[in-house]
Amino acid sequence: MRLTEAQSKAIFRDAGLPVPDGEVVSSPEAAQAVAARLGARVAVKVQIPIGGRGKAGGIKLADTPEQAAEAARTLLGARIRGYVVHQVLVERASSVASEYYLSVTVDRARQTPVLIFSTAGGMDIEEVAEQTPERIAKLWVDPLLGLRDFHIRWLLQQGGAPAELSREFARFVRALWELFGRYDAQLVEINPLAQTADGRLVALDGKIEIDDNALFRHPDLAAMRSVEADHPLERQAREQGLAYVKLEGDVGIIGNGAGLVMATLDAVQREGGRPANFLDIGGGARAEVVERALRVVLGDPDVKAVLVNVFGGITRCDEVARGLLQAIAALGGASVPIVVRLAGTREQEGRALLSEAGVQGVSSAATFEEAARRAVELARSRAN
Amino acid sequence: MAILVDRGTRLLVQGITGREGAFHTARMLEYGTQVVGGVTPGKGGTTVEGVPVFDTVREARAATGANASIIFVPAGFAADAALEAIEAGLELVVIITEGIPVQDMLQVVARARQKGTRLIGPNCPGLISPGEALVGILPGRVFTPGPVGLVSRSGTLTYEVVHLLSQAGIGQSTCVGVGGDPIIGTRFVDVLARFEEDPATQAVVLIGEIGGTDEEEAAAFIREHMTKPVVAFISGRTAPPGKRMGHAGAIISGRLGTPQSKVEAFRAAHVPVADTIDEIVRLVGERLGRPTVAGRA
Numbered sequence: 001m002r003l004t005e006a007q008s009k010a011i012f013r014d015a016g017l018p019v020p021d022g023e024v025v026s027s028p029e030a031a032q033a034v035a036a037r038l039g040a041r042v043a044v045k046v047q048i049p050i051g052g053r054g055k056a057g058g059i060k061l062a063d064t065p066e067q068a069a070e071a072a073r074t075l076l077g078a079r080i081r082g083y084v085v086h087q088v089l090v091e092r093a094s095s096v097a098s099e100y101y102l103s104v105t106v107d108r109a110r111q112t113p114v115l116i117f118s119t120a121g122g123m124d125i126e127e128v129a130e131q132t133p134e135r136i137a138k139l140w141v142d143p144l145l146g147l148r149d150f151h152i153r154w155l156l157q158q159g160g161a162p163a164e165l166s167r168e169f170a171r172f173v174r175a176l177w178e179l180f181g182r183y184d185a186q187l188v189e190i191n192p193l194a195q196t197a198d199g200r201l202v203a204l205d206g207k208i209e210i211d212d213n214a215l216f217r218h219p220d221l222a223a224m225r226s227v228e229a230d231h232p233l234e235r236q237a238r239e240q241g242l243a244y245v246k247l248e249g250d251v252g253i254i255g256n257g258a259g260l261v262m263a264t265l266d267a268v269q270r271e272g273g274r275p276a277n278f279l280d281i282g283g284g285a286r287a288e289v290v291e292r293a294l295r296v297v298l299g300d301p302d303v304k305a306v307l308v309n310v311f312g313g314i315t316r317c318d319e320v321a322r323g324l325l326q327a328i329a330a331l332g333g334a335s336v337p338i339v340v341r342l343a344g345t346r347e348q349e350g351r352a353l354l355s356e357a358g359v360q361g362v363s364s365a366a367t368f369e370e371a372a373r374r375a376v377e378l379a380r381s382r383a384n
Numbered sequence: 385m386a387i388l389v390d391r392g393t394r395l396l397v398q399g400i401t402g403r404e405g406a407f408h409t410a411r412m413l414e415y416g417t418q419v420v421g422g423v424t425p426g427k428g429g430t431t432v433e434g435v436p437v438f439d440t441v442r443e444a445r446a447a448t449g450a451n452a453s454i455i456f457v458p459a460g461f462a463a464d465a466a467l468e469a470i471e472a473g474l475e476l477v478v479i480i481t482e483g484i485p486v487q488d489m490l491q492v493v494a495r496a497r498q499k500g501t502r503l504i505g506p507n508c509p510g511l512i513s514p515g516e517a518l519v520g521i522l523p524g525r526v527f528t529p530g531p532v533g534l535v536s537r538s539g540t541l542t543y544e545v546v547h548l549l550s551q552a553g554i555g556q557s558t559c560v561g562v563g564g565d566p567i568i569g570t571r572f573v574d575v576l577a578r579f580e581e582d583p584a585t586q587a588v589v590l591i592g593e594i595g596g597t598d599e600e601e602a603a604a605f606i607r608e609h610m611t612k613p614v615v616a617f618i619s620g621r622t623a624p625p626g627k628r629m630g631h632a633g634a635i636i637s638g639r640l641g642t643p644q645s646k647v648e649a650f651r652a653a654h655v656p657v658a659d660t661i662d663e664i665v666r667l668v669g670e671r672l673g674r675p676t677v678a679g680r681a
Contacts (some may be wrong), residue, residue, distance in 0.1 A: 060394055106486060107635075108566050108640075109597050111404040113492050126638045143490040146496070184485050213632060216460060216484035243630045258630025259538020259593055262620035264660065265629075269622040270659070278623075280630040283521070313523035335665065344547060345523060368544075368661055 006089045008206030009226055011183070012190075015175045019204045022091025031072035032339060034090040035065040042095040044071040048083040051207070052124070053259045056080050093324045094202060099192035100161070101125055103173055104180040106187075107140060113180065115139045115151065117159035121192035135208025141176035147177045183221065183268040184214030229375060233277075237296045242279060244296060251379045252297035252306040252336075254290075256281050256315050264309045267368055273376030276303045276324075284314040290323025291330070298327075298335055304382040306338040309368065317350030319341040325357050334361035337378040341371035386513030386558040387578040388476060388502065389417075389452070389532070396444050398423045398465045399456035400432045404480070408456065408521050415518040420448035423465075437471065441465075441472040444679050450534045452471060452476035454519055463488035467478035470501045478519055479505035479569070486632075489567040496569055503569025507632070509539035510563035519608070530555015530670060533579040535572055536591035537564050537598075537631070541619060541661075545589060548665045549643070554566065554672065557585040564631030566595070572602035580610050585615045587671045590665060592653075595634045595641040603649035613671040613675045616650045618643055 003011070005050070008184045009019040023034045024164040035042045046058035052194060053365050054058055058080050068090055069079030078085050095113035120252075121126045129136050137159030141147055141376035152173045153166075161169050172193065180188045187209040193202045215222040237244030251273045258280050265275040277300065282295050297306055312321050320342060338361060342350040351364050365371035395412070399405040400422025410433050414421050419435050421444040430437035433660040438444035441453065453474050457465040462481040469477045470492070477496065484506045504511060510520015514527040526543055536542040538563050544557060556651045560575050562568055562595060579585045588610075592599040599618065606614050621643040623629050627635040636642050649655050658664040669675055 008632065059521055106490065109601070112490060120518060130639070142494065143487070144494050185488055186486065190577050210485045212481045213459065214487070217485070245627050245629060247624065255540075257538060257540025258634060259536070259541035259591065259619045260544060262538075262593060262623060262629050262634065263541055263617075265623065266619060266621045267660070274621075286677075293481075311540050311544045313549070332447070334460060344526070344543065355454070 001212055001215065001221070001225055003208045003210065003221075003224065004047040004049060005045065005206055006047050006087070008208040009203065010257065011179060011208060012203050012206055015179055017172060017175050018200065019123050019206070020037055020094055020202060020204065022089055024087050025072065026076065026087050026088050027067040029078070029158055031088060031090050032069035035062060035175040036091075038091045038092045041070050042090050043093045044087045045091070046073060046078075046080060046085045047089055048080060049088040050081050050083065050086060051171040053080070060087070066112035082132065094194055095197040096192070096204070097193045097194045097197050097199070100102060100195070101128075102176060102193050103187060103189035103191070104185070110140055112140045112143055115141065115155050117155050117161065117240070119160055121194070125191060129130040129280060147174065164196065165201065172201065179187045179208070183208065184211045184217060185209060188212050205324045207288065219335070233296060233300055236299070237279070240296070242293055242296060246300070247275050247277050247279040249276045250302050250304040250374050250383060252276045252300060252303035253309070254279045254281060254293050254297060254306065255309040256283065256285060256311065260309065260311060264307065264368070267372035268307065271373045271376040273372070273379055276300055285319065285323075287319050287323035287326055290320050291327040294324060294327040295331070298331065303336055305336050305375045305379035307336060307371055308340045309371055310342050312342065312344030312350075316346045317344060318346045318353060321353040322351040322360070324357065328359055329364065335357060335384065337361045337363070339363055339365050339371050339375045339378065341365045343366060385445060387575070387582050388560065389511055389517040389519045390511050391418075391516050393476070393519065394418050394420045394450045395458060396441065396448070396450045396453040396469075397421065397435070397456065398441065398453055398469065399436065400437055401427045401430070401438045402423055402456055403603055405456035406432050409435060411521070411524065412518050415524040417519060420450050432576070437600065441468045441474070445472050445474065450474065452478070452519065454478045454480060456480055459483040459485075463492050464505070466492045466651040467495060470496050470499050470503070474501065476502045476504070477569070478508070478510050479503070480508065480510060480521060481505075482507040484565070485570070486565075486567050489565065493567055493569055504560065506564040508563030509531070509566040510610065511558060513558045514556050522559065526615050528555040529590055531557060531584065531586035531672060532589060533557045533582065533585040533587070534559040534589040534591070535575040535579070536561050537593050537633070538591055538619060541591055541658060544661055545591065545617070547666055548661060549668065552665050554665070554668060554674065557582060564593075564633050565658045566633040568579060571598045573605045576602060576605055576614070580612055585612065587615070587668055590614055591667060592616060592618045592646060593631065593634050594618070594623055594629070594636050594643055595676060597640065599646040600649040603653040603655060606655055607653035614655045614672065615658060615664055615667040616655050617661070617664050618646050657661065
């Protein structure tokens with residue numbers, strides 16, 4: 001789960017780190033009032049969970065409260081990279097002398113947390129890493145040892161941080177490390193970490209990503225999940241305990257096991273089709289889970305055909321068939337064609353249940369590839 | 385012969401009194417695995433499926449001579465259970481539990497490495513040496529003994545591939561599900577090294593997916609250290625960047641974890657990458673000198 005800039009900055013502020021003065025608003029009038037209170041040049045910034053907002057036109061500068069209102073009017077309700085803007089952050093613009101980069105994240109390959117510092121702040125850090133790797137300092141911290149003072153000295157020395165700011169930088173590194181642990185973060189990042197004209201360090205942007213698996217320990221953060229940021233179908237599926245990702249095509253997909261579902265999406269694309277979603281019903285799913293899954297997929301108006309691909313290990317194919325039939329009965333029939341491929345535990349029983357029910361629009365396929373081909377053909381014929 | 389688990393494995397089940405723990409204990413016993421004890425704090429002195437239950441791993445190990453453990457404990461308590469098994473000196477610890485926080489796993493993985501414990505998972509189906517031992521939730525019935533070692537980040541995809549291999553008359557030495565999380569105890573290279581040394585393994589199937597760089601590291605390892613043929617498959621090749629595809633580890637972030645990088649790495653190591661599940665079986669058959677007809681029998 002990714003927090004917005006304003007949410008991240010609120011956490012920084014609580015941790016005693018300087019951030020620009022500002023407020024989140026959702027109307028031009030409120031933006032104008034905040035700008036008037038600040039009495040200075042302001043930045044108006046969309047609060048959506050993506051990077052590169054500046055490039056995407058999501059950040060505007062305003063010299064007067066009227067300009068701030070105008071900027072908010074343009075941005076609020078706009079759609080930027082698929083996200084509708086519901087809120088903007090209006091904050092005092094800073095006069096910047098230099099920009100740095102600082103983050104704590106997990107290095108998956110080395111299986112440890114890593115601190116990253118760079119004097120090339122304000123840029124896409126992946127680009128910096130690719131083009132001028134010497135401008136990036138990285139320090140891996142043994143999770144059993146934790147962050148020690150020497151780690152900070154090594155990082156700042158390696159990164160070429162100006163000596164006169166080392167105490168101030170050390171404070172930021174220590175605070176970010178502590179937030180990283182306290183909030184079960186995958187990433188805590190300040191980019192840019194700016195040195196202002198008067199020589200202070202201030203977090204001009206902030207990004208915190210929380211490990212979804214750890215949200216049970218952080219109900220306060222879970223409550224901050226912005227409902228607008230999710231696709232409604234994804235929200236509905238999550239509330240029902242289903243692993244669902246909305247995609248852009250028209251072939252609805254249901255399968256068991258993330259790897260198998262991914263391979264099913266690949267098979268559909270290889271046959272020239274486009275998957276409408278990823279949906280994993282998990283291991284050992286009962287009929288009710290299958291029923292809920294089918295309802296979510298059929299609730300997507302983009303779906304022209306559905307492919308159900310199940311390999312029964314722990315999951316029983318007859319349970320899957322029963323769930324499908326229950327859902328179809330409850331919905332008063334299959335609104336789009338459904339191709340079902342069942343293999344493994346009780347596949348004969350599962351297929352028999354489907355063929356005996358003889359539901360219009362529901363057919364069985366013997367193999368993975370055949371199922372994908374048929375679902376793609378059906379979706380295509382209905383799209384035309 | 386096999387790797388990691390065999391007839392000599394003496395297994396503890398942590399979380400044996402839970403629904404999943406009890407169910408899979410019965411399955412593992414039925415398969416012939418020596419399940420010698422269970423651990424659930426507060427339930428010591430009871431039995432599950434005839435298996436004695438203890439309050440602590442230390443006590444269970446002393447009483448049963450166990451050398452391995454499998455963990456079905458809920459996510460919030462699983463890291464503690466794994467650390468308990470590591471500190472109690474077990475050689476092999478398999479974590480089935482899904483949804484363990486990453487920062488918990490960073491500590492568990494670091495401690496397992498320090499103590500020399502072989503940790504598998506989390507969020508994995510476990511492992512099986514067909515005909516010898518099942519330590520996990522894999523459906524024992526689809527596996528048959530034979531010359532192919534398999535290592536995979538995905539459970540159901542493994543069953544699917546093994547089902548087809550078995551139908552084509554190609555059995556397996558050991559199949560290891562390493563798990564779908566970003567931080568896991570055993571990675572492809574660890575298992576490949578064991579397969580290379582295992583006399584019973586003649587060819588290896590590697591089932592990877594998008595996210596992380598474990599496949600790239602596996603490819604480099606194969607190029608430098610392996611003499612046995614390896615066939616690879618990568619799922620999620622058409623997944624869009626930035627979307628987590630079910631597994632917490634299956635996400636393309638920025639330039640990391642892309643399928644192109646993985647396919648290129650394998651090609652550079654002369655490892656064929658199958659485009660379909662059926663193709664895996666054909667490629668393996670060729671490498672064993674046993675042509676097979678692709679598709680279901």
